[in-house]
Amino acid sequence: MTICEIAGILDAKWLCCEEEADRTVLYAFASDMMSDVLAHVGEDTMLLTGLINSQSVRTAEMLDVPCLVFVRGKLPHKDAVQRAEQIGLPVLLTSCSMFEACGRLYAAGMTACSLSGYEGEADDDDD
Amino acid sequence: MTMIKETYPVKAGDMTAAGDVSARIKRQMKQLGIPASVVRRVSVGTYEAEINLVIHSEGGRIDFSISPEKITIRVVDQGPGIPDLKKAMTEGWSTATNEVRNMGFGAGMGLPNMKRNADEFTIESTVGVGTDITMSFNI
Numbered sequence: 001m002t003i004c005e006i007a008g009i010l011d012a013k014w015l016c017c018e019e020e021a022d023r024t025v026l027y028a029f030a031s032d033m034m035s036d037v038l039a040h041v042g043e044d045t046m047l048l049t050g051l052i053n054s055q056s057v058r059t060a061e062m063l064d065v066p067c068l069v070f071v072r073g074k075l076p077h078k079d080a081v082q083r084a085e086q087i088g089l090p091v092l093l094t095s096c097s098m099f100e101a102c103g104r105l106y107a108a109g110m111t112a113c114s115l116s117g118y119e120g121e122a123d124d125d126d127d
Numbered sequence: 128m129t130m131i132k133e134t135y136p137v138k139a140g141d142m143t144a145a146g147d148v149s150a151r152i153k154r155q156m157k158q159l160g161i162p163a164s165v166v167r168r169v170s171v172g173t174y175e176a177e178i179n180l181v182i183h184s185e186g187g188r189i190d191f192s193i194s195p196e197k198i199t200i201r202v203v204d205q206g207p208g209i210p211d212l213k214k215a216m217t218e219g220w221s222t223a224t225n226e227v228r229n230m231g232f233g234a235g236m237g238l239p240n241m242k243r244n245a246d247e248f249t250i251e252s253t254v255g256v257g258t259d260i261t262m263s264f265n266i
């Protein structure tokens with residue numbers, strides 16, 4: 001799915017790097033906890049979050065996240081968008097709730113990112 | 128043979144600057160043509176360590192070195208040290224404040240995540256002295 005299509009599905013507004021609209025995204029992950037994002041996100045995975053400070057952009061930067069979406073219409077801090085612009089990270093803003101944003105993307109065929117490195121541990125917990 | 132060896136200080140409590148050092152190290156690795164999958168693992172490990180320095184320590188430094196075979200990140204702080212390393216290494220165990228949680232951290236995932244991303248991971252900590260972590264990543 002391209003970021004352009006994602007923006008359409010979420011009725012989202014571009015906050016920066018619209019020139020990257022044709023970039024392809026394979027997977028999605030959604031969380032307000034950057035700790036969880038850092039532990040789980042694999043390659044080519046977009047991030048949906050309600051965390052509007054600059055750490056969301058930093059986290060996306062470390063993980064080479066192809067697209068960052070802020071949900072619930074929460075406008076991110078100015079320094080966060082500035083940073084995203086600097087590093088060429090496309091950022092979208094949608095008024096959808098986290099649930100609705102994820103639901104719309106899922107219904108449109110977006111795939112969840114597999115929880116890298118956690119399969120074995122999850123099995124242990126279930127025993 | 129070491130190609131690069133650098134040291135960056137990290138200040139305690141300064142959440143707005145948290146990530147600056149990791150971003151710099153990431154940029155250097157990319158410029159050197161280190162494979163993307165390695166860059167990613169080093170970046171995640173370094174960023175987790177940098178955040179820990181900011182939110183848990185009294186300040187410290189990150190040493191970054193590259194040899195032809197591996198990248199080494201050493202993270203040393205000036206205290207307070209970790210009383211129970213076994214607990215600290217357990218996923219979900221955290222002493223982070225609500226303030227830190229509101230900034231998206233403090234799930235008790237950082238240390239286990241560093242260990243998982245690194246090819247070699249060692250941690251030593253002495254209460255009243257500080258914590259010393261070394262992560263190495265094969266190129």
Ligand SMILES: Nc1ncnc2c1ncn2[C@@H]1O[C@H](COP(=O)(O)OP(=O)(O)OP(=O)(O)O)[C@@H](O)[C@H]1O
Binds near residue numbers: 207208209215223
């Ligand atoms: N440099 C440090 N100095 C003192 N205590 C530390 C240090 N690093 C970690 N700790 C202690 O170990 C605990 C676990 O650290 P870890 O990085 O795994 O989780 P966290 O930082 O609490 O949350 P997260 O990393 O998920 O944001 C911390 O809550 C803290 O009590």
Ligand SMILES: [Mg+2]
Binds near residue numbers: 175237
């Ligand atoms: Mg941590």
